[in-house]
Amino acid sequence: MPSLKDLRNRIASVKATQKITKAMQMVAAAKLRRAQTAAEAARPYAERMAVVLGNLASGITVGPETPRLLAGTGSDRVHLLVVCTAERGLCGAFNSSIARLARDHANRLLAEGKTVKIICVGKKGYDILRRQFAEQIIELIDLRAVRQIGFEQGDMIAQKILNRFEAGEFDVATLFYSRFRSVIAQIPTAQQIIPAQIETSAGAPDAVYEYEPDEGEILTTLLPRNLTVQIFRALLENAASEQGARMSAMDNATRNAGEMIKKQTMTYNRSRQAMITKELIEIISGAEAL
Amino acid sequence: MATFNFELVSPERVLFSGEVDAVVLPATEGDMTVLAGHSPVMTTLKTGFLVVTSTPGNGRRVLVRGGFADVNQNGLTVLAERALPEEELTQDILDQEILTAEMHWDATNEPAARQAAESAIAQLREAKAALNF
Structure with missing residues (x-):
């Protein structure tokens, strides 16, 4: 199970990649128009x-x-x-x-x-x-x-x-x-x-x-x-x-990265919630034990 | 005056397409004018000005370098290796063209090719003088 920090890093890196592929797609679209007219x-x-x-x-x-x-x-x-x-x-x-x-x-x-x-x-x-x-x-x-x-x-x-x-x-x-x-x-x-x-x-x-x-x-x-x-x-x-x-190709890559970010964010949120629940249980059971 | 269909095409784009009265071509074996109803002819072009007349007394000049013209019943098609309308000509472009022609001259030893390059240089110099550069 990766830690929360690992997950955060992974999401950030996928986001950065997505930005690059998105930019490349737009550049290609602009160049395509020129190449097509030529x-x-x-x-x-x-x-x-x-x-x-x-x-x-x-x-x-x-x-x-x-x-x-x-x-x-x-x-x-x-x-x-x-x-x-x-x-x-x-x-x-x-x-x-x-x-x-x-x-x-x-x-x-x-x-x-x-x-x-x-x-x-x-x-x-x-x-x-x-x-x-x-x-x-x-x-x-x-x-x-x-x-x-x-x-x-x-x-x-x-x-x-x-x-x-x-x-x-x-x-x-x-x-x-x-x-x-x-x-x-x-x-x-x-x-x-x-x-x-x-x-x-x-x-x-x-x-x-x-x-x-x-x-x-x-x-x-x-x-x-x-x-x-x-x-x-x-x-x-x-x-x-x-x-x-x-x-x-870049359009596909961008979409793929989007999906990946969605999945990773879901895992991140789940494990964050699990952590909070676990801490709460610890506190409550600690209080009950007294 | 009877008109005919004329197309001037260079590798990069179509420069002119439409009905015209007359076109003067710089053909390899001497300039020639094409009017409506001209008999089918195919000729190569040398460097020089091509003059398009769409209304009497109103000519438009285009500098063409190499290529060929095809006259048939559908009209005239000029395929120019390089075509520069008068409006787009500047001294720099002409100098560049002259330089390329001179390089062609330097690069070859064949009499025919040399002669072609020589006449191209002369034509370009003439064009330069005609445009007062």
Whole structure:
């Protein structure tokens, strides 16, 4: 049976924790709003890009002239996994669910006898994955110093991936991130980025396009840009998902702490009452004995 | 005057969306004006000013850096890698842009890329002069 002082201390510490989780929840809510607007503002660009690429790709036939970013290298021996996670923890299952998806994917590829290389964006994913894939991780991209994700970060990561692709370090690249559905639902997603997955518009454009400069050249400038846009979008979706996950995790923690305080206070009051009763009985029985 | 639908989108946001009379584009192979009923065309853009005219004699300038334009029967869509409306331009921003372009120039040895960076620098300097900074 803990003493009254112990109970008091325990209640005080749970209260302090509750204050922290409450504050974190509110901070996450404020950040979420910003991240969500950023993610939504970036959507039109990515959508238009997909439409334009679709128009363009439906007009050409895949041949030896087609850029390798679209047609692939012709083999799928070496896979690159780009795993985007958060830089900070305390956001529920956010990081671990992305890492789990990437791990399952990597294990499946390894079982098929493929070579796997991993680039981690964000420290948390690296921390989880390095236990199992220490030799496979070739790079860790740290975005801790970045406060608001801009197009430059997407560009920087895309550049690194492109350089490796041109150096022939891998054949297929897949991007792992968490798609933001709502505050309570974030869906870990795997998306193949190289060779580009392009939805060609079902009804081919009836109008004949004129290209300036020619199609091939436009396609070669467009494909790297598309890569940047996809990564940029993944980063923004991830940022919004992270805040959403943190918000609901902290909300749960706050509620949990509240329940705990309630229970502890009940025990505290009970044992205090028991003590008083015991003392009274002692006094009364002492008086009666006289 | 016939109008057409015009959208200017940068990765961070939609800058303009609506009906306009004419748009002047800084296309890679020379400036071009798009009017209503233009035949479908797709072109890449260089650094320069894009001029939107929604009412005659009233142009709005936007500095775009890289990107491409897509003209089809639904109108004109410009996807700019970076777009700065004239109102938001300051000397600091322009200097920063020039510095980035110069860094691009320094970073490459390919003649084509060098030429692109050179023309971007020239365009930005011109923009700076045009805005009296």
